[in-house]
Amino acid sequence: MxxxxxxxxxxxxxxxxxxxxxxxxxxxxxxxxxxxxxxxxxxxxxxxxxxxxxxxxxxxxxxxxxxxxxxxxxxxxxxxxxxxxxxxxxxxxxxxxxxxxxxxxxxxxxxxxxHIVTEGPARYRVHILNGQNHGLFLDMAEGRRWVRDFTADFKAREGRGAQVLNLFAYTCAFSVAALQGGAAHVTNLDMARGALATGQQNHALNGLSGGASFLAHDLFSSWGKVTRGGPYDLVIADPPSYQKGSFVATKDYARLLRRLPDLLAPGGHALLCL
Incomplete structure (x- = not known):
């Protein structure tokens, strides 16, 4: 210790x-x-x-x-x-x-x-006395910084904002970072409606009134809806390692990876976390 x-x-x-x-x-x-x-x-x-x-x-x-x-x-x-x-x-x-x-x-x-906290230019609502997850995973701070930098560089290079898919979005911190970087649109998908509601609050906290959609769906039963929203310049996947009935990394991550070619635009990027 x-x-x-x-x-x-x-x-x-x-x-x-x-x-x-x-x-x-x-x-x-x-x-x-x-x-x-x-x-x-x-x-x-x-x-x-x-x-x-x-x-x-x-x-x-x-x-x-x-x-x-x-x-x-x-x-x-x-x-x-x-x-x-x-x-x-x-x-x-x-x-x-x-x-x-x-x-x-x-x-x-x-x-x-x-309880509102800051991380760089972003503000997030957290709830540290309510449940095991506090609303913002601090060990992913570098991932959010990378997303903000990526979308800013993409806009400067391509002359347009990136289309972003944020899977397992939780409270949508990645979405806030992407939009602050200049993304044109972020599609946030998570099964938990309560987490997505906090995500919408996080967008409002940062003055982001548009550019994001929030889908409370099971990814593996929603491929058609997700694919029709693409192709995406950036796909973000930061799933739980084990969540019974939702996602078990040892079998489900491979299913997700097989779908990436259908989701990504030519030259697109994926940020894959575990």
Whole structure:
């Protein structure tokens, strides 16, 4: 856990939403269970393995010590802990106190409502106390930057905005980035109507009143509709690795890849994530 504590001791005051510590990337032996994110003005600590009270106390102490050095006058420390994976199972099977912490747990301070964060020129609505996914995946920040740059370069080179297909769109952060870069139109597809509704709010937050459509469909039963909307200059696919009844990467990613030639314009690009 020392690498996480060292990262906390060196962290600057975050302005944009960002990932501060990515233990799951495997660069820090012994810290694979931890991630630490900033959704200003709140820090979110996630553990993918059971976390002891002593570990949480040490992390809380480190956050408080660093906050005293970097915080604006009068601004309290806000942080949330969320168990995931094996940690969530352990909490759910434990005592009543542990069961209460099986969801995101406010450890100190408060969380704004509504909670709006920035990432570069974009604004997004997040919900860090509601469910396992917070509305913006911070480990995909470079993907969104690439999409914004790609669509800007495409418009400068081709003299027109790109046609973009955003599959597994969730809350449509990629769509916001594409339109900010100059895309002509983004088709957002996701099975979850609630996530797409947040995506529409994200477009409004950024003053994007047009240029996007939102389709609440199962991709594998909607190929005709999706294909008719093309061809696309850019296809974005950032699916869940395993979501029963929706997408299982080990069998469904190959089905998706076989469809790419029918979706892409000549010379088109695909951003494929997993």
């Amino acid at each position: 020392q690498a996480l504590l060292h990262a906390i001791a060196a962290l600057p005051l975050p302005g944009d939403a960002c990932r501060i510590f990515h233990g799951r990337g495997g660069l820090y032996p012994g810290c694979e269970q931890w991630t630490l994110d900033a959704y200003p003005p709140v820090f979110v600590l996630t553990s993918f393995a059971p976390a002891s009270e002593a570990q949480l106390a040490a992390i809380g102490d480190a956050l408080r010590a660093r906050w005293r050095l970097i915080a604006p006058p009068g601004q309290a420390l806000n942080w949330v802990f969320q168990p995931r994976g094996d940690a969530l199972q352990a909490h759910a099977e434990g005592s009543a106190a542990h069961q209460a912490r099986a969801r995101a747990h406010l450890m100190a301070g408060q969380v704004p409502d509504p």
